[in-house]
Amino acid sequence: MPEVPGDALEFALRSADALAGTLNLRRTLGRIVDLAVSRFGTSASVTLLDDGGLRQVVASVGQRSVERLVSRPRVADDLVERMSRPSTLTASDVGLRDGAPLRIVPLDVSTAPGATRTAVLAVLGAGASDAELDGLVRRSATAIANALFYDERATLAATLRGALVPAPLPRIDGVDLGASYRPALETTEIGGDFYEVVPAGDEWALSIGDVCGKGVEAAVLTGQARQSLRTAALVTDDPTRTLGLVNESLLATDGSNFVTIVHGRLRRDGELLRVRLASGGHPPPLLLRHGEVTAVPVRGSIVGMLRDVSFVGADVVLAPSDLLLMYTDGVTEARGRDGMLGVESVLDVLADSSGLVAQAVTERVLQLVLEHLDGRRHDDIAILALRSAVA
Amino acid sequence: MIDGAVFDDYWAAVAKGDGRTAIRVAMRQLEDGVPLPDVLDQLVAAGQAEVGKRWAANEWNVAQEHRATSVSEEVVAALSAIEDLRPDQVGRIVVTCADGEWHALPSRILTASLRHAGWDVTFLGASVPARHLRQLLHDVGPEATALSCMLPVRLFHAREMIEVSRDAGVPVLIGGRGFGPSGRWGLTLGANAWAPTASAATELLAGSSLPAFTDPAPALSQPDNAVDDLRRNRDRYVDWCMRDLSIRRLPDVTSYSQHQLARTEEDFGHIIDFLAASLYVDDNQLFEEFVGWLDDILVARGVPTSTISVGLEIVTGVVGSVPRTIDVLAAGLAVLDSRR
Numbered sequence: 127m128p129e130v131p132g133d134a135l136e137f138a139l140r141s142a143d144a145l146a147g148t149l150n151l152r153r154t155l156g157r158i159v160d161l162a163v164s165r166f167g168t169s170a171s172v173t174l175l176d177d178g179g180l181r182q183v184v185a186s187v188g189q190r191s192v193e194r195l196v197s198r199p200r201v202a203d204d205l206v207e208r209m210s211r212p213s214t215l216t217a218s219d220v221g222l223r224d225g226a227p228l229r230i231v232p233l234d235v236s237t238a239p240g241a242t243r244t245a246v247l248a249v250l251g252a253g254a255s256d257a258e259l260d261g262l263v264r265r266s267a268t269a270i271a272n273a274l275f276y277d278e279r280a281t282l283a284a285t286l287r288g289a290l291v292p293a294p295l296p297r298i299d300g301v302d303l304g305a306s307y308r309p310a311l312e313t314t315e316i317g318g319d320f321y322e323v324v325p326a327g328d329e330w331a332l333s334i335g336d337v338c339g340k341g342v343e344a345a346v347l348t349g350q351a352r353q354s355l356r357t358a359a360l361v362t363d364d365p366t367r368t369l370g371l372v373n374e375s376l377l378a379t380d381g382s383n384f385v386t387i388v389h390g391r392l393r394r395d396g397e398l399l400r401v402r403l404a405s406g407g408h409p410p411p412l413l414l415r416h417g418e419v420t421a422v423p424v425r426g427s428i429v430g431m432l433r434d435v436s437f438v439g440a441d442v443v444l445a446p447s448d449l450l451l452m453y454t455d456g457v458t459e460a461r462g463r464d465g466m467l468g469v470e471s472v473l474d475v476l477a478d479s480s481g482l483v484a485q486a487v488t489e490r491v492l493q494l495v496l497e498h499l500d501g502r503r504h505d506d507i508a509i510l511a512l513r514s515a516v517a
Numbered sequence: 518m519i520d521g522a523v524f525d526d527y528w529a530a531v532a533k534g535d536g537r538t539a540i541r542v543a544m545r546q547l548e549d550g551v552p553l554p555d556v557l558d559q560l561v562a563a564g565q566a567e568v569g570k571r572w573a574a575n576e577w578n579v580a581q582e583h584r585a586t587s588v589s590e591e592v593v594a595a596l597s598a599i600e601d602l603r604p605d606q607v608g609r610i611v612v613t614c615a616d617g618e619w620h621a622l623p624s625r626i627l628t629a630s631l632r633h634a635g636w637d638v639t640f641l642g643a644s645v646p647a648r649h650l651r652q653l654l655h656d657v658g659p660e661a662t663a664l665s666c667m668l669p670v671r672l673f674h675a676r677e678m679i680e681v682s683r684d685a686g687v688p689v690l691i692g693g694r695g696f697g698p699s700g701r702w703g704l705t706l707g708a709n710a711w712a713p714t715a716s717a718a719t720e721l722l723a724g725s726s727l728p729a730f731t732d733p734a735p736a737l738s739q740p741d742n743a744v745d746d747l748r749r750n751r752d753r754y755v756d757w758c759m760r761d762l763s764i765r766r767l768p769d770v771t772s773y774s775q776h777q778l779a780r781t782e783e784d785f786g787h788i789i790d791f792l793a794a795s796l797y798v799d800d801n802q803l804f805e806e807f808v809g810w811l812d813d814i815l816v817a818r819g820v821p822t823s824t825i826s827v828g829l830e831i832v833t834g835v836v837g838s839v840p841r842t843i844d845v846l847a848a849g850l851a852v853l854d855s856r857r
Contacts, residue, residue, distance in 0.1 A: 156730070
């Protein structure tokens with residue numbers, strides 16, 4: 127067995143550890159360059175051609191960090207062609223200055239048959255041996271392959287998540303909106319609770335809901351419920367009728383699971399906000415007025431499981447100092463050391479929240495819940511608040 | 518430097534809960550050419566520090582404190598909204614608070630300051646579980662994690678965040694009072710660098726003092742099981758302290774209302790939490806500062822000065838079996854003695 131110098135062994139271990147830490151593609155590319163510069167020469171680069179185009183990371187000695195990722199979606203055809211034959215590449219192709227010795231080594235990063243990915247590691251400088259460089263090349267190739275694989279999965283997950291997690295609240299002139307959302311810990315960012323405020327004709331449609339169950343399956347029904355709500359809200363401006371239509375629509379697709387919803391229409395009237403509300407089996411919205419909190423008298427059946435349903439709506443007029451709070455039962459049913467949080471604590475916090483902007487109020491309620499939980503597992507939590515922003 | 522009269526105008530608006538005026542004062546500074554990070558540090562952050570002082574001195578109640586904080590949040594949101602913040606190719610940063618940390622305003626201020634400097638910032642907000650950060654670091658691949666901690670009792674969770682970030686090779690920049698003088702406690706827990714203000718953090722990130730990649734955080738070794746014991750048995754110890762308190766039948770305690778008893782129970786919890794944090798970073802100063810702060814607060818609220826000494830004695834009786842623990846509690850009592 128050939129003798130391995132101590133510092134070579136140390137480098138091999140260090141690079142293996144360093145590359146094992148991250149699954150992120152740009153950090154992986156950066157780290158390879160960082161390692162190469164630390165051991166082999168004055169500058170180094172990784173050039174990767176994948177489905178996203180050409181990405182290149184370059185660094186040289188004395189530079190604080192890796193130069194930022196360069197994405198070049200349009201690459202000269204001949205470079206694409208030459209990427210597969212590294213011996214034809216020049217220093218400028220791989221982002222380095224001319225100099226000797228220049229070593230350009232292919233990295234085998236193909237993760238699936240037929241994938242059009244090639245990568246090269248280029249090093250400018252005379253440090254360390256070719257054998258050592260080979261070692262780094264092997265580890266780098268595996269790390270990039272893993273990162274590419276993760277990147278695909280992460281992109282897919284992010285796309286799904288993007289369709290299911292609450293979108294940022296719109297900015298509505300004269301309306302102050304706030305929301306807080308915390309999915310159950312065991313899933314990542316997707317859950318069965320949702321809220322949204324979307325335009326509906328010359329009004330706004332607002333909804334908060336809770337799908338029975340958790341995780342990906344609940345999230346799928348969440349997506350259907352949100353879609354049905356938006357469509358139904360275009361057909362009718364009566365919130366109770368909207369819930370009726372959503373019920374029919376969900377029954378037609380599945381009917382084995384249900385959702386609870388508070389849905390409403392919001393219209394600005396001078397300094398007042400007029401809100402028409404309906405509830406389908408959901409905790410009633412809370413109205414804060416002059417330091418007193420009352421429940422808005424809406425009620426109705428759960429949505430999506432029963433043929434015979436009825437919904438009772440209510441209208442609320444919000445004066446400038448009033449606030450309307452809607453929440454899912456993840457709030458009141460949060461289990462702490464001494465049992466469930468209950469609605470009383472929420473009423474107390476709300477009564478003490480006059481004058482706060484809507485976002486500050488939803489965050490106070492979320493804080494109340496998470497402190498009560500004190501690290502315990504919980505259901506999804508969604509909180510939505512609105513008030514008039516006309517001072 | 519923003520002039521004192523401007524701060525006074527700003528503060529008057531914050532104190533009244535008048536968001537519009539506060540925003541107007543801050544905006545005028547921007548229009549006059551004061552850089553955004555300075556407006557954030559010298560008006561918003563400075564105002565918020567004042568809010569904390571008013572509350573501690575019992576001049577303000579919790580509702581007033583929340584209202585003022587809400588104004589600060591409004592101002593940050595308004596200042597952030599006026600700029601067209603297209604990130605340059607400066608790099609990516611994740612800004613986050615540790616689990617249980619609810620003071621999100623400092624990290625919001627940092628977020629605005631970094632975006633202004635061209636960073637692509639992912640802001641995670643208040644109270645973030647470490648596993649959310651782990652996932653996010655793989656997805657985002659930032660150059661650094663900026664971690665905020667305002668209360669030393671969150672140092673345990675802060676350590677989890679530091680571990681998660683450094684495991685992914687991402688260096689950690691810390692800020693906030695909870696990390697101690699010059700960030701000392703956070704640096705003990707493996708943070709790579711500390712910055713005193715949002716502007717300083719932004720400058721530090723633009724320079725070369727933070728490594729591009731970092732190794733996993735060095736293991737923390739505890740000389741004894743004092744911290745584990747306190748954290749594992751915390752609730753039980755609080756119960757024992759309450760029982761001991763009722764046995765002693767102190768004249769003012771026997772007349773406590775239900776609400777006052779709940780408060781006392783909370784205070785015992787705080788003493789044990791800060792004690793554990795002090796032992797965790799092996800620095801008596803953490804506990805000493807806490808005792809001084811608690812004394813200020815209780816005195817401002819008319820609680821008899823002997824109450825806290827008695828409290829510390831009770832806690833010593835309940836948890837004080839490890840020499841280090843006894844030592845820290847004695848240091849706390851010494852703070853009280855030096856004040857009487």
